[in-house]
Amino acid sequence: MxxxxxxxxxxxxxxxxxxxxxxxxxxxxxxxxxxxxxxxxxxxxxxxxxxxxxxxxxxxxxxxxxxxxxxxxxxxxxxxxxxxxxxxxxxxxxxxxxxxxxxxxxxxxxxxxxxxxxxxxxxxxxxxxxxxxxxxDEPEPERLEIGDLVIDVAGHSVKRDGTALSLTPLEFDLLVALARKPWQVFTREVLLEQVWGYRHAGDTRLVNVHVQRLRSKIEHDPEHPEIVVTVRGVGYKAGPS
Amino acid sequence: MSESARQRPGRTPTPRFSDHRAQGVRAVRTFLRRSRHKLAGWMRWLAHLWRASLQFRVVTSTMLLGLAVVLLLGSYLLSAISDGLEQDRIESAKVEAARLTLEVQGSFNNSDRTSSEGDLNLLARQAVQSAASPGGDNERYLVLTRSLDNTSNTVVQTLSSGDIGLPVVPLALRQAVRADPRRQQVTLIAITDPQSGKQVPAVIVGSQVEPPLAGNYDLYAVFPMQREQATLDLITRTFLIGGLALVFLVGAIAWVVTRQVVNPVRRAAVVAERLSSGRLNERMRARGEDDLARLAKSFNEMADSLQTQIRQLEGLSRVQQRFVSDVSHELRTPLTTIRMAADLIHDSRTGFDPAVSRSAELLHNELDRFEELLADLLEISRFDAGAAALDSDLTDLRATVARAVQSAQPIADRWGSTISVTADGRCNAEIDARRVERILRNLIVNALEHGEGRPVEIAIAVNATAAAVTVRDHGVGLRPGEGALVFNRFWRADPARARTTGGTGLGLAISLEDARLHDGWLQAWGEPGEGSCFRLTLPRHTGTPIAEAPLPLRPGDAPEPHRDAVAPLGFTEHGGPSHRVANTRHTPTAPGSPR
Missing domain, CATH: 3.40.50.2300 (Response regulator)
Known part of the structure; x- marks a missing residue:
């Protein structure tokens, strides 16, 4: 109730x-x-x-x-x-x-x-x-930089060397969540809560799959990611900007 | 005269043809001593080969038997040939000696210069030299010497032709000549061949002559047997080479023959291994109509019938699993609709009259149970179908336990139980956190439901190979034999006991499957009135087997084991895998709550 x-x-x-x-x-x-x-x-x-x-x-x-x-x-x-x-x-x-x-x-x-x-x-x-x-909801105008990417939060755009990358809103949210606190390690559970809005434990495979999809769009070499880095046994973090 | 040949007085120096072979044997022994340790290694290898390979065994025994036969036959033939050669030489020596004796005696008889001792000596020398090897070859030597019983005053000096002297004549022979001067006395001796310096066997024939005035003299004719020895050596060599060749040939034949038999057997073994590893389509080649073809044919028939039966069982099992899975899935969509409708009704129940309002509540609650049961059934059917997969990652077990405790907290509050967790340091392990959390939640809920409001204690520990969590309650405990039954589907301890909480009856069964998916153990201990303890043991690294559980299954505060209560179950603190076997039985029993 x-x-x-x-x-x-x-x-x-x-x-x-x-x-x-x-x-x-x-x-x-x-x-x-x-x-x-x-x-x-x-x-x-x-x-x-x-x-x-x-x-x-x-x-x-x-x-x-x-x-x-x-x-x-x-x-x-x-x-x-x-x-x-x-x-x-x-x-x-x-x-x-x-x-x-x-x-x-x-x-x-x-x-x-x-x-x-x-x-x-x-x-x-x-x-x-x-x-x-x-x-x-309209977000505050905000500009984030991560790796060689420039994120315009309000404008929903991610650019590399001036060229826009096409991300789905979810992938965009995931990237922004990571980029707002570079060097902080996010567990899959925290990302589920922040990006997907799960209040209780959800399926962490959601995070895995979408991180893979995100990497395939933003990383130079998705096999050796530099922007979204895996921290073994913990979760993910944004790489050096 | 020929009978005397049989006497062979005193073959003392044993002048056998094979004398020099003994040296060879000694040399071989020295060699063997030297390489004894090397040999020990070979022996072990050979012993292994002997045990492991039928073909090697057959070939080796055939070769050994062949060698024995060749040796026996060869030594018999060699001794027969050597005897024959010897006899021939003796016979020809006797004839030759008789002729020489007559010749020497004739020289004595025909001579008239017999007046002085000097003449006599000269005559004897001439007689001996003319009789002995006219060509100077070594075919015969003569020795003329005074008989042992000669008492005449006239002395002819001992004479010999060639490099042979009186010492080669055995005393026994001289005595034999004295005893029976009328006949030839024959024996075998060894002489040193003046040319090669080697020991050569020889025939020596003794008889008496009578030089004028000088009484009886012994004339010994020595016939060396180089030629016979050479012949025998050649024959021996030929025999050895032939014998060895024969043995190897027999070995090769045995190898080829056993190959024909062993190869199909080996192929059958390979095919049988493949069959047993699940490749049911493997068959033997069956050609011809011989015994091996029959073996192959019956083997294939057996494989066919096995395959058919396995396929049938697999098919049945697949159909059943498929059915359970399909039913579960097909139920889901209408259940979703019902669920939403029930929730809608439930949310607006305040406006209904009390009976309808209560009905809406019951409908709502029972739908929860129905859903749980359906989810568990589906999970079990996934395990049965072998469709469950592990999604392992390095995880701190303490976090997993904390989440499980957190989700069970409402139930603990309802029962008034406290849950305590003890752990020493990080407990990292490669686990599928979702599944392990589910196991732990099941164990904790189970402990709460049967803990009668008393505290539930959880301990976490790791060692080199394993991580373990124990969940201990102080409730009613388990009766003897129930430790294994708790993991059965729909099993409940006391059918008469009222159901107090929900629970599908599948929780522990699913937990066991989850643990097995990790190659881990899930075990239960319990005694009536002492509560129970469930231990989950998981390998720390995927693929590394558990050596030992880091926590005892039997809690330290438990009383001494009652023999009847514990022994039949075998729930000691050490035997992990055996429990696993005991725990993995799935005997569907009457529906009810777990335990």
């Missing part, structure tokens, strides 16, 4: 976000239930039932967030995720019934920012969605 109170206040905060969510799920009952719960939170909800139509619906509705079921008829969730990611950095949260390492990692590697395992508690889903939408 305690949790409900605190979440309710959270939900009210979310009401102002007034985001648009696209639900891609073939289970109509679940989709309808999700719609009810999300509309209760003041979100605008649209629904598409199969993978093939997902991309078209995405282009039509221009959502702020996509809720994507992994197992879809037609085009499977991973492929849908990959195609959406190809044209947009929009936050994608996957709904999965399988928690096997391979499934989760493949899902994350196809570009999802986060995942929720069925059966999930509605509060948990709302918290995940809220964490991904909260980025709408």
């Amino acid at each position: 305690i949790r409900k109170e605190s979440l309710l206040t959270g939900w009210k905060g979310l009401t102002q976000v007034n985001g648009r969510v696209l639900i891609v799920d073939d289970d109509l009952a679940l989709a309808e239930m999700l719609g009810i719960v999300l509309r209760n939170e003041g979100l605008e909800v649209s629904h598409v039932a199969d993978g093939a139509g997902a991309l078209g619906a995405f282009r039509d509705s221009r959502p702020d967030l996509v809720l994507l079921d992994v197992m879809l008829p037609g085009l499977d969730g991973m492929e849908v995720c990959r195609r959406i990611r190809a044209e947009s950095g929009v936050p994608i949260v996957m709904l999965t019934a399988r928690t096997d390492t391979v499934d989760v990692v493949v899902g994350l590697e196809s570009g999802a920012d986060d995942y929720v395992v069925k059966p999930f508690k509605p509060q948990e889903l709302i918290a995940r969605i809220r964490a991904r939408l909260r980025r709408g």
